[in-house]
Amino acid sequence: MDNSLEGKKILIIGQVWPESRSSAAGKRMLQLLEVFQSWNMDIYFGSTAQKSPYSDDLSIFQLNEIEVYLNDERMDQVLADLQPDWVMYDRFMMEEQFGWRVTAQCPQARTLLDTEDLHFLRYARQELVKKGVGTIDDYLYSDKTKRELASIMRCDLTLLISSVELELLVHQFQLPPDILLVLPFLENELSVEEQDEWLPFEQREGFVFIGNFIHEPNWQTVLRLKTEIWPLLRKRLPQVQLHIYGAYPSAKVLQLHNPKENFFIHGRAEDALAVVGQARVMLAPIAFGAGIKGKFVDGMRVGTPNVTTTVGIEAMATAEEWNGFVADEVEEFIQKAVELYQSESSWLEKQEKGRTLLQRSYSKAKYTAIFKESVLLLDQDIDNHRKRHFLVEVFKHHSAQSTKYMALWIEEKNKHKKSE
Template sequence: MEQTKKLLIIGFVWPEPNSSAAGGRMMQLISIFAENGFKITFASPALDSDFMVDLSEFGVEKKSIELNSASFDDFVVELNPDVVLFDRFMIEEQFGWRVSENCPKAIRLLDTEDLHCLRTVRQKAFKENRVFELRDLLSEEVAKREIASILRCDLSFIISEYEMQILKEIFKIDSSLLHYLPFLVDEMSDEDLQKLPLFEDRQNFVFIGNFLHEPNWNTVQYLKETIWTLIKKDFPEAVLEVYGAYPSQKVLQLHQPKNGFFIMGRAEDANEVVKKARIVLAPIRFGAGLKGKLLEAMQCGTPSVTTTIGSEAMHDHLPWNGFITDDILEFAKQAVALYHDKNLWLKSQKNGIAIVNECYQKANYSDQLINVVNALLDDLENHRLHNFMGSLLQHHALKSTKYMAKWIEAKNKN
């Protein structure tokens, strides 16, 4: 009888699928591994939150762990996982060397969420009012850490085809270390579409996003200070509702009901909020990865207006479910047109459903994921033999994160 395979996920935070796209993606990964018979333990050094998912409802064991503590070594030795999944490169830096030393035969997977270095460099270019260039990545400190983490792992999940291209062409990462894995959702049928609220039953513009994520805060500022004025000029009765988890005082101060600009705070049910809206506005100026809010809009049958950064790698050249533009006058014009033109709105809605079904089908990617993990389990030694740069980075002379952690651990004991 085949023994049940054990998966250890080490999370940057506890999953909050209703707060962020990252939380939703983590639950998608958990469901795929669970459906394929893995026994899952989810460990994190993060504090519990009021909005974290109850992992036990999904058959997942929850374990709190400490940073810079040998107690993790004892825990991971006892668990003896077959596969370890690190949630973002910062977690691999903290725990990767401990997994490598204590469970050398465990497959080490990295879920990048998005390329942090790409987001960081774009943000810097934006704040310095200059054009982002790909070569900027090569001098970015975060890039050196993130690429080192990818090389140390046996396989990294990459959410965006554009980021796959960057890793292969700019950083020269071998394809065998990368696995394309977008957001994964169920197919939408005509019946699903008929259950969605009608054009006439929807009202208002909406933006939704976790405010711990800097691109979201910047987008709301941009909406308030620039785009909303243009929309109100053409459409004086327009209302925008801004939803998002963890709004700061700076965000709350933008609340201006007299101007139709409402800061609503956390959405109890993001799906319901987006379904009731007529248009999603997302003038995102920097960032990386895929935008969960825009996929969610498509699933809710809600057209969107966004930027090239917002739509990047999201629709595989299929027609967008609304409009893509970086011109603020055009953005406002298209937002108002889409709001009022039912035929244009319905056409955009259908475009969104087509993108969901073509680009994000869970059925198309889940088997591939499990197959590649099983292939690693069967041939890990040979796979690592061909990853010389990874083994070089595992060498003791380059393990700065390990010795920093040991120094902090010793310091904490005194």
Template sequence: MSNSNLLIIGLVWPEPKSSAAGSRMLQLIEQFQNQGYHITFSCAAKTSANTFDLGIFGVETQAILLNDSSFDDFVSELNPDVVLFDRFITEEQFGWRVAEQCPGALRILDTEDFHGLRKARELALKEGTAVSRAHLQNETTKREIASMYRCDLSLMISGAEINILTEQFRIDKSLLYYLPFLLEPISKDTKIKLPKFEERQHFITIGNFLHPPNYDAVLYLKQTIWPLIRQQLPKAELHIYGAYESQKVTQLHNKREGFLIKGFAEDVNEIMQKARVCIAPLRFGAGLKGKLIDAMQNGTPCVMSNIAAEGMFDDKSRKLSCHAEPACAEPSRSTKANGFIEDNPKDFAKKAVELYINRDVWQDKQQNGFEVINERFNKASFETEFSQKVTSLKTTLKTHRQNNFIGNVLQHQTLQSNKYMSKWIEEKNR
């Protein structure tokens, strides 16, 4: 076992009850602790009422400042063996300081999802067109890929995104590593204890309202899909959960229409087990969707868009929602979806009603969900290889970096530009 130090630089403090990103971070912490790492989590953001107490896991925490040389002293004294950047923005802010103070530290980027892809889809949606190469080559993509090159390894949660990065942007596969959600398998005993079809009622959707794709999906439900479902199921309700609801969200609440804004979910398992069907008509986005994982873990079948389903099941059976690319052959086992995948609103509503009233179909899709969790996201399937990858990179770091010449160029240029911009801001703020 290693006795190494890991420094995580978080974009925000982890909130597993608020977002899939928070749960993902705790999964990574567990992975590195299993490898014997002593972990320090640092962050420049403010804490909130939903911030997870990392002390429970024995993780040290450290508040840090943006554009402040105090971070140089902190990271130099800590002298980490590995630094994990939580999304590309933190690498932009602190990567040059880490490279300057701790040049021998392995630098890993946890992308969470491919932000440039999400931005491309958002732009295309606003224009009412299909996603094109021009959409993909947006400013966010350029910044994010530059960050990937500057790091020694980028953790990718979706094989579909690896496909785009290697095929469209020709990024070397040695810089990318497939590491999806890392979950406990669902036991037979757990399955038996879950509420049955007859014991559940109503529809559910869930997602952090600060995340633009989630808010867009709620609006889309309100204006287009939910009225079609209510025409056939006039007594059904849609319960909408999510952290950080704003006035523009709460004003969508309409009891007469059965469109109910429920707000923050203290226990996602409890509310998901009460629902009969989960719906996720996301029209843009990237990565893996935590709401679908929550649904499958609690035996709640889903109706979802192609973008929501991307990376979850067998991507050979559906388009990538980016016409310039073929379907992605994901580096993991294929499984059937825990429900239906539809983009057309009328078809979406039709399948939602079918899943809601047909017990046999519901049970079949529920079983698919259990298989997805146990076969595609079983953390035991990834732990050993990931540990070996980190160890191997640490021992061959010099050669690995020599083979990444573009990364060396970007590191040199970024070190100069970001360094002096940051120092100018620091002086300005004195």
């Protein structure tokens, strides 16, 4: 098999312009761009969103930034002119909006869907926590689930961040496993120099939490820290401070700031690794969510152990392997936070586990090779792949009709508005 993807054109339709300093999703996108660049592909990136002052400079990937148009026939021309070999959708909403145009203008383009995490699973868990009744199955079979599954079924390969999500899609929803690929965060090996820079136990101070506030699980985690955990933990460690960092804090987040209680809301961290690396322990009593958590991978990178929940470590490790403690009950959570904060031997043991976990589960070299193998198979044998998975073509056919006509209706409406 020819193992070259050199010169192949890949168009990435981003939900937003990546902000790696704002979210794990932004960091993930940069890791994928780095992979495509290492394969010598010609990268084209476009998003209907506006850039922000925090958007990453993508010029380091030698890519071409292009204009993409939503509900606009000009997008047909963009696709027809570009004729990409590959198209990657950044989350299922992008596939819904642009997939039918890609199918019409570039039927041979291989399609990738990067889920980030399964939106429908996060939504179901959020609903379960909010309503407080029933089981996860009562919330899993939603319209959001139908939309995301349909989107996955229209793509040649879908990237999942977590093995738990793979299990769910294959066993519960009966999706074919060979249109799915688990691709976690892609981390370089920890260098000796990096580890030499880790602050030792006695030079670290305070607890830390970090997470983008646009992401509902992060807001709920901070709320839980403020109302349930910190009032009790502060009594046990009255001199210790808790520092909360996260991009896009709203007024309700900033209102929680209370220096008298040693509870500090800082907003965006200019350097996430630096603020996590100065703290002694990360606290993350996560009640719901999906995927794997970038904040913990950052913690492993800078040798900062954590206390979290069963949801927090999902698909990342077992409780025994974890670089911290796992506790779902408030009392136990506080007890473990105190132990990790005060016991250097316990802290060093958990730090070591993080080092092991990072090398084993997030190796860039290992997972990039697995990803390349899947991409090459599709690149060279797309016709047979699509025959084997003919249902993908059926989904494309039917969905193209519905999403296409909705988009054309919006397009016409917009034209009329302009002419009025």
